Amino acid sequence: MAPPADPFEITDDPVPAASEPARRAVASTAHLDGLNDEQRLAVTHQGGPLLVLAGAGTGKTRVLTSRIAHLLITGRARTSQILSVTFTNKAAREMLDRVASLIGGAADGMWLGTFHAIGVRVLRRHAELVGLKSNFTILDTDDQTRLIKQLLQAEGIDDKKWPARVLSGIIQRWKDRALTPDKVSGDEAGEFAGGKAAEIYRQYQERLAEVNAVDFGDLVMHCVTLWQKHPDILEIYHRRFRHILVDEYQDTNVAQYLWLRLLAQGTQDICCVGDDDQSIYGWRGAEVGNILRFEKDFPGATIVRLERNYRSTPHILAAASHLISHNEGRLGKTLWTEMKEGERIAVRGVWDGGEEARGIGEEIEALQRDKHRLSQIAILVRAGFQTREFEERFITMGLPYRVIGGLRFYERQEIRDALAYCRVTVQHDDDLAFERIYNTPRRGLGESALRTLRLIQRTQKISLFEATRRALETDELKGRQRKSLGELIANFERWRSMLDVSSHVKVVETILDESGYTDMLRLDRSPEAEGRLENLRELTTGLQEFDSSLPAFLEHVALLTDMADRSDTDMVSLMTLHAAKGLEFDTVFLPGWEEGVFPNQRALDDKGLAGLEEERRLAYVGLTRARKRAYVSFAANRRIFNQWQAAIPSRFLRELPVGHLAESSDAGLYATYSAGHHGGLRDQSSGFDYENLGSGGARRTRWRDETLDDRRAVEGDKPDLNVGQRVFHQKFGYGRIVAVDGNKLDIEFEKAGPKKVLDSFIEAA
Ligand code: ATP
Numbered sequence: 001m002a003p004p005a006d007p008f009e010i011t012d013d014p015v016p017a018a019s020e021p022a023r024r025a026v027a028s029t030a031h032l033d034g035l036n037d038e039q040r041l042a043v044t045h046q047g048g049p050l051l052v053l054a055g056a057g058t059g060k061t062r063v064l065t066s067r068i069a070h071l072l073i074t075g076r077a078r079t080s081q082i083l084s085v086t087f088t089n090k091a092a093r094e095m096l097d098r099v100a101s102l103i104g105g106a107a108d109g110m111w112l113g114t115f116h117a118i119g120v121r122v123l124r125r126h127a128e129l130v131g132l133k134s135n136f137t138i139l140d141t142d143d144q145t146r147l148i149k150q151l152l153q154a155e156g157i158d159d160k161k162w163p164a165r166v167l168s169g170i171i172q173r174w175k176d177r178a179l180t181p182d183k184v185s186g187d188e189a190g191e192f193a194g195g196k197a198a199e200i201y202r203q204y205q206e207r208l209a210e211v212n213a214v215d216f217g218d219l220v221m222h223c224v225t226l227w228q229k230h231p232d233i234l235e236i237y238h239r240r241f242r243h244i245l246v247d248e249y250q251d252t253n254v255a256q257y258l259w260l261r262l263l264a265q266g267t268q269d270i271c272c273v274g275d276d277d278q279s280i281y282g283w284r285g286a287e288v289g290n291i292l293r294f295e296k297d298f299p300g301a302t303i304v305r306l307e308r309n310y311r312s313t314p315h316i317l318a319a320a321s322h323l324i325s326h327n328e329g330r331l332g333k334t335l336w337t338e339m340k341e342g343e344r345i346a347v348r349g350v351w352d353g354g355e356e357a358r359g360i361g362e363e364i365e366a367l368q369r370d371k372h373r374l375s376q377i378a379i380l381v382r383a384g385f386q387t388r389e390f391e392e393r394f395i396t397m398g399l400p401y402r403v404i405g406g407l408r409f410y411e412r413q414e415i416r417d418a419l420a421y422c423r424v425t426v427q428h429d430d431d432l433a434f435e436r437i438y439n440t441p442r443r444g445l446g447e448s449a450l451r452t453l454r455l456i457q458r459t460q461k462i463s464l465f466e467a468t469r470r471a472l473e474t475d476e477l478k479g480r481q482r483k484s485l486g487e488l489i490a491n492f493e494r495w496r497s498m499l500d501v502s503s504h505v506k507v508v509e510t511i512l513d514e515s516g517y518t519d520m521l522r523l524d525r526s527p528e529a530e531g532r533l534e535n536l537r538e539l540t541t542g543l544q545e546f547d548s549s550l551p552a553f554l555e556h557v558a559l560l561t562d563m564a565d566r567s568d569t570d571m572v573s574l575m576t577l578h579a580a581k582g583l584e585f586d587t588v589f590l591p592g593w594e595e596g597v598f599p600n601q602r603a604l605d606d607k608g609l610a611g612l613e614e615e616r617r618l619a620y621v622g623l624t625r626a627r628k629r630a631y632v633s634f635a636a637n638r639r640i641f642n643q644w645q646a647a648i649p650s651r652f653l654r655e656l657p658v659g660h661l662a663e664s665s666d667a668g669l670y671a672t673y674s675a676g677h678h679g680g681l682r683d684q685s686s687g688f689d690y691e692n693l694g695s696g697g698a699r700r701t702r703w704r705d706e707t708l709d710d711r712r713a714v715e716g717d718k719p720d721l722n723v724g725q726r727v728f729h730q731k732f733g734y735g736r737i738v739a740v741d742g743n744k745l746d747i748e749f750e751k752a753g754p755k756k757v758l759d760s761f762i763e764a765a
């Protein structure tokens with residue numbers, strides 16, 4: 001007899017049992033072929049919680065997909081009975097593809113996605129039980145902050161002193177821990193607005209319910225609440241999801257962990273895979289402790305460790321393993337490979353970011369000539385803004401590229417906004433640009449002001465800018481609108497007149513300052529805001545490098561974006577280290593290994609040792625993306641805020657064992673720099689002797705034009721440099737030494753003014 005109808009029956013199971021892959025591929029074991037013993041154990045393990053805890057490239061994701069295939073092929077499960085969670089949409093798509101190729105057909109009806117995507121599906125079905133309607137909207141961070149701001153205003157809390165963004169972050173962290181307003185203790189409330197944060201949080205949740213909306217954190221937290229309060233509903237999911245599989249488990253936060261634990265109470269058939277050394281989302285509430293506690297939380301759990309790495313060459317593996325061994329908070333593991341030696345890691349010292357981008361571009365061209373596919377090449381940077389230099393270079397070279405997990409530099413919101421300001425400055429009649437920014441940052445100009453202006457624009461057949469000017473001469477605009485638009489028009493006129501007398505860089509800086517755009521981002525304390533500010537700074541760096549006028553720069557950018565719109569399939573990938581998790585490439589370039597850039601200064605300032613260890617895990621993730629070739633580079637000079645600064649090579653370079661670095665590496669060059677910084681340390685663990693490594697480590701490299709060789713020549717036979725001496729520097733020209741501090745010199749340059757530089761770049765004049 002059929003079971004009684006379930007009021008919440010989940011009906012989207014389009015695959016009738018008879019057509020399940022299990023019935024199609026009778027007892028095939030092809031999906032187990034080639035797996036090693038431990039992998040096979042994990043794939044075929046039955047009943048009870050299972051944790052696969054293993055280093056990078058050991059086949060964790062492969063185990064997960066093979067396990068899904070195994071469940072289906074052996075008939076132990078139907079697609080609808082499997083729930084699989086991963087970290088990004090891209091990873092989810094790749095997993096679906098892998099499963100499909102293993103079972104020889106699409107795995108229709110399987111729930112495989114991110115926590116958020118699955119959370120939405122659950123909540124749409126039971127929205128009423130958490131106080132929502134099933135057609136609820138999902139707010140983005142902007143909406144979220146606006147709502148919080150309204151609540152702060154209603155409470156009479158000064159938004160300048162206690163910015164809505166900050167509270168939004170606090171609330172997000174509470175949600176990461178599944179703390180509903182009633183669970184936030186007095187201690188948790190903290191300093192914000194004299195301890196009122198928890199109260200505003202309560203109001204915020206009420207308001208969200210009133211407007212039938214959720215934010216991202218709710219997508220997980222509401223599920224937890226739903227299942228905790230309604231065991232009957234949880235029961236439905238227990239009946240449905242007989243097998244749960246989780247990738248990248250080390251990066252789950254507390255809410256996601258509770259979510260999983262509730263679901264797993266059903267059959268206890270939960271399989272999590274992860275690597276404590278790859279936990280890189282601590283700043284977003286990920287708790288590496290979840291993975292370390294697995295056995296306690298899931299009694300009787302089986303733990304499988306995988307030690308054989310199938311991805312990288314021994315040199316890459318050894319270097320990454322050695323680097324990560326500098327972290328204290330880790331379980332520690334051994335990795336081995338049967339692969340042949342392969343290429344050593346190349347460490348390259350370059351003069352500046354431009355040279356780094358050129359060098360990497362040339363190297364990629366060389367690989368291309370050797371018939372390497374571009375899709376097998378990636379450049380992994382620490383922060384989003386770093387992609388600009390490469391993008392410009394690649395576009396100039398005509399090298400197709402894509403930015404993964406983000407937008408191309410000139411397509412990013414803040415860059416488009418800034419460019420829109422520039423466009424209106426240059427050409428007042430650029431209506432599209434004007435519309436884009438006329439109320440960004442907010443100036444109290446809503447739709448009604450725009451309607452008025454559009455009417456004038458249409459009837460008089462003039463531009464919006466001109467329409468505004470005319471409206472200001474009449475009484476069409478009132479109060480705040482009049483004031484704001486009056487200021488805006490006056491600003492644009494002034495900025496334009498500046499173009500005749502000031503440098504284009506100065507004009508753009510002024511525009512960003514006076515328009516309030518920079519301040520808007522500064523007050524915005526969300527993690528994204530910092531990245532946006534960095535992008536704006538990078539824009540002015542780009543402008544500086546472009547030695548011409550603002551109109552010419554705008555044209556340059558317009559052409560860049562046009563050229564970038566190619567749809568080649570074979571493209572180089574550019575992305576942040578965070579976005580590279582789980583991916584692999586034959587060749588990986590890791591530029592910008594300099595103190596402050598990587599490790600990131602903010603991470604160090606905010607989190608101290610914990611921050612440093614998370615940065616090191618990022619370095620480990622970066623190196624272990626490479627199958628065959630890894631190139632690490634650092635520049636001696638970076639332009640930051642339009643100032644050239646001498647950069648100090650990253651401490652992580654010092655943690656790469658010299659025995660695995662290419663002969664041609666600039667290890668010696670690096671050692672020369674680091675001697676000043678680290679006081680000539682000898683790193684016992686890596687056998688890297690910083691005191692005695694002079695120019696010996698630095699031999700010819702394919703990557704360089706003569707400047708580096710010049711530098712080496714100088715290093716090999718360094719003249720005594722004394723205060724008062726006249727010297728020559730390749731970038732800054734002639735100058736006189738004012739002070740000597742280790743290997744750093746203060747020099748008063750004849751043209752470039754006072755600068756701090758490294759002695760390696762100086763020649764006696
Ligand atoms: P990460 O920690 O980076 O997520 P991972 O542990 O998930 O890595 P996978 O991506 O599953 O590792 O596997 C790494 C590479 O090794 C893939 O190319 C995969 O196909 C290959 N691989 C895994 N196991 C085997 C095996 N038994 N035989 C051959 N190749 C394998």
Ligand code: MG
Nearest residue numbers: 060061062582
């Ligand atoms: Mg993986």
